[in-house]
Every structure is written in C-alpha cells, then in structure tokens.
Amino acid sequence: MTEINQRRADHPIHSIFLERWSPRAFTSEEIGETDLLALFEAARWAPSASNLQPWRFVYARRGTEYFAPLLATLDEGNQRWARNASALVFILSRTHRTTSTGEVRPSYSHAFDTGAAWFALALQAQLAGWHAHGMGGIDRDRAMRVLEVPAHNRVEAAVAIGRLADPATLPEDLRQREKPSQRKPIGEFVFEGRFNGA
Ligand SMILES: Cc1cc2nc3c(=O)[nH]c(=O)nc-3n(C[C@H](O)[C@H](O)[C@H](O)COP(=O)(O)O)c2cc1C
Incomplete structure (x- = not known):
C-alpha cells in the first residue's frame, strides 16, 4: 500500500492525504495575495448544511500591519514557531442562521461545515506547495x-501557512517533534452496523 512521509495507508487512497502534515519550520517568505486567495477559493467550495456556508476567515499576510497583532493572539507556544509563517488565517464560524422570515436561530452544523472548509484549504495549500498548520x-x-468579530460568530481555530524550512531552524524541543504523525488503526474508529468501541 501507499507509503509517504513514513506514513502507510492500509487501503488505497490518494497520496495527498499522506503528504499533508503540520510542520512548524517555515521559511519566513512572503505570500502573494493571489496565492492566498486561491486557498480560500478551495474552502469556498466545501459542502455545508442547506448550503449556508457558515465559515468566515480573517487573514494577515507577513509584511503587512496585520501580522503582528494577529500573531499576538496565539498562545506563546504557537507564537514561537508561527512567527515564521507567511500568513496567519483565523477560522470563524457563524453560529446562527437567519430564516426566510428573518428569525435568527442557532445553527447545528456550523462547526462541522467549517471543518470541511478548513480541510479543503489545507489540501489546496499542500497541492500548491505550501503547508497549513492548524492551531487551537x-x-x-x-x-x-x-479581529473585531461580530456576535453570532465563534473563533474555531487559527492556521499558519508557510513553505517548509529546514528543521534545523527550529529550537531543539520543536525540532524533535518535527515529523509527520501516525494514526489509529481503522478498526478503532469504524464500526459496521452499531457503535462498538470507545
Ligand atoms: C483544530 C486543531 C487545533 C490544533 N492546535 C494546535 C496547536 O495549538 N498547536 C500546534 O502546534 N498544533 C496544533 N494542531 C495540529 C495537530 O496537532 C496536528 O494536526 C495533529 O497532531 C495531526 O498531525 P498532522 O496534521 O501533521 O497530520 C491543531 C490541529 C487542529 C486541526
């Protein structure tokens, strides 16, 4: 079966799923707005309940006035390496929907739908030679x-986008963790007919 990045798929899948991972060593280069917008274009086509498209993104490109204030909202542990990213993207989801009668009601699947959009962005980044590292x-x-986020929006996560750098550029503790991670076997989370696990 396919083996990439020291990750082995037990069943046949597209190589992109093994290739994508979340590095911390980034080159500090700038990213053009057009390159970044292409990632949001991929996110745009994600599926969502009733096609509500509840995802929202706020970004800061390296070299702009927005980068430092957005970086400062990350935990210290993430700032250490995300400061070398080419862009920071904050992923928000709209927690409520407006009905046809103008009523504002909670949305059930805003986070689920926004997760799909984030992963489309991450795969497009990988395909375009970038890496996207999610941060909670x-x-x-x-x-x-x-970010001046209005009511009825939730901050889901942030993402550091950058080009892969030599792990030697990282502090020692992070350098040791700089490798693609493994996964649980399918048998631990996939069940036929009824839920049969933890
Ligand atoms: C919602 C979310 C939050 C995460 N939070 C952090 C974080 O705060 N800091 C960090 O270094 N990595 C974070 N990660 C990265 C995960 O640790 C990583 O995706 C996971 O270990 C799987 O590794 P892979 O993405 O390299 O396949 C986060 C990922 C996601 C999707």
Missing part, C-alpha cells in the same frame, strides 16, 4: 477583540 492554542477573547 489561541487567546480566543483577545482574538474576538483584535
């Missing part, structure tokens, strides 16, 4: 303020 380690209250 964020000061969310601060991010809400800095």
Whole structure:
C-alpha cells in the first residue's frame, strides 16, 4: 500500500492525504495575495448544511500591519514557531442562521461545515506547495477583540501557512517533534452496523 512521509495507508487512497502534515519550520517568505486567495477559493467550495456556508476567515499576510497583532493572539507556544509563517488565517464560524422570515436561530452544523472548509484549504495549500498548520492554542477573547468579530460568530481555530524550512531552524524541543504523525488503526474508529468501541 501507499507509503509517504513514513506514513502507510492500509487501503488505497490518494497520496495527498499522506503528504499533508503540520510542520512548524517555515521559511519566513512572503505570500502573494493571489496565492492566498486561491486557498480560500478551495474552502469556498466545501459542502455545508442547506448550503449556508457558515465559515468566515480573517487573514494577515507577513509584511503587512496585520501580522503582528494577529500573531499576538496565539498562545506563546504557537507564537514561537508561527512567527515564521507567511500568513496567519483565523477560522470563524457563524453560529446562527437567519430564516426566510428573518428569525435568527442557532445553527447545528456550523462547526462541522467549517471543518470541511478548513480541510479543503489545507489540501489546496499542500497541492500548491505550501503547508497549513492548524492551531487551537489561541487567546480566543483577545482574538474576538483584535479581529473585531461580530456576535453570532465563534473563533474555531487559527492556521499558519508557510513553505517548509529546514528543521534545523527550529529550537531543539520543536525540532524533535518535527515529523509527520501516525494514526489509529481503522478498526478503532469504524464500526459496521452499531457503535462498538470507545
Ligand atoms: C483544530 C486543531 C487545533 C490544533 N492546535 C494546535 C496547536 O495549538 N498547536 C500546534 O502546534 N498544533 C496544533 N494542531 C495540529 C495537530 O496537532 C496536528 O494536526 C495533529 O497532531 C495531526 O498531525 P498532522 O496534521 O501533521 O497530520 C491543531 C490541529 C487542529 C486541526
């Protein structure tokens, strides 16, 4: 079966799923707006319940005035390496929907749908020679303020986008973790007919 990045698929899949991973060593180069917009274009075509498209993105490109304030909303541990990213993207989801009668109601699948959009962005980044590293380690209250996020929107995660650099550029502790991770076997999370696991 396919083996890439020291990851082995037990069943035949496209190589992109093994190729994509979340590095921390980035080159610090700038990313053009057109290159970045292509990643959001991929996210745009994700499926969502009732086609509500609840995902929202706020980005900062390296070399712009927005980069430092957005970087500062990440946890220290993420700032250490994400400061070398080419762009930071914050992923938000709209928690409510407006009905045809103008009523504002909670949405059930806003996070699920937005997860699909984030993964489309991550795969497109990989296909275009970039890497996208998701981060939940964020000061969310601060991010809400800095990004000026309106009500009925939730900060889901942030993403560092960059080109892969030599792991030697990382501090020692991060360098040791700089490799693609493994996965649980399918038997631990896929069940036929009824739920049969933890
Ligand atoms: C929602 C989410 C939050 C994450 N938070 C962090 C984070 O705060 N810091 C970090 O270094 N990696 C973070 N990661 C990266 C995961 O640790 C990584 O995706 C996981 O270990 C699988 O490895 P892979 O992406 O290289 O395949 C996050 C990923 C996701 C999807």
